[in-house]
Amino acid sequence: MGFCIEVRGEFACFTRPELKVERVSYDIITPSAARSLFEAILWKPAIRWRIRKIEVLRPIRWFNLRRNELGNVVPVNSVNAARKNGSGALGCYIEEERQQRASLLLRDVAYRIHADFxxxxxxxxADSAAKFAQMFRRRATKGQCINQPYLGTREFACAFSLVEEGTLTEAAIDDSRDLGWMLFDMDFSDPVNPQPLFYRATMHQGVVQVPLPESAEVRG
Structure with a gap:
């Protein structure tokens, strides 16, 4: 059973993991970011979303931005100690940890994303595919979500709408290119040491076919 949503936003950043100092986005949305959009509408432990196809509806455009970021995070050991002792130093102060970083972002993005679960x-x-399908369709139609969907990073919120079968919508862009190796998702089979998964993304006439996680096209 498949579903389709359209998402639009002013900015997006699907960060390449190999570039850690300066944020540089992939050319299009990654499958993991697309999955998070569906999970923002409906997430249940009983279902797992799988992205099948991504249609790019706006030309790929770039935007340079320099912004202040927090240069550190609270150490995990400090969190564990505070949990054990009932108190601890868990604060981060932006005045001490501020860093200016440049980002290469996408702008004016729109995607039509196809997925199933x-x-x-x-x-x-008592769980069934029909039950969760009705829940998702009802929530997506009303614009309901568990958390605000976003495009890569939380500051880049997006609007979404459900695309019903047979609905006339705009065509994907007339662009074909090899997008190279792209982050597919994270493998959490080992929760302590999750591993990234990649696949070779190719866009034909604005459409990217996404393999299933168990496919040979997905590599660790």
């Missing part, structure tokens, strides 16, 4: 081993006897 499968039931997980956490599904109960």
């Amino acid at each position: 499968e039931l997980t081993d956490k599904a109960g006897p």
Whole structure:
């Protein structure tokens, strides 16, 4: 059972993991970022979203931005110690940790994303695909979401709408290119040491076909 949503935003940044100092976005949305959009509308332990196709509806345009960022995070050991002791120093002060970083972002983006879901081993006897399909369709139609959907980073919020089957919408852009190796998702089979997964993304006439996670096209 498949679903389709359109998302639009003024800016987006799907950060390349190999460029850690300065943020540089991939050319288009990654499957993991697309999955998070569906999970923002409906997330349940009993289902797992799978992205099948991405249609790019706006020309790929870039935008340079320099902004202040926090240069440090609270150490995990400090969090664990505070949890154990009931108190601890968990503050980060921007005046001490401020860093200016340049970012190469996407601007004026719009995507039409196709996805389906499968039931997980956490599904109960009362759970069914039809039940979750109705829940998703109802929530997406009303614009309801668990958290505000965003395009790569939380400051780049986006609008979304459900695309019903047979609805006339704008065509994908007339652009074909090899997008190179792109982050597919994270493999959390080992929660302590999750591993990134990649796939070779190719866009034909504005459309990118996304393989399934178990496909040979997805590599660690």
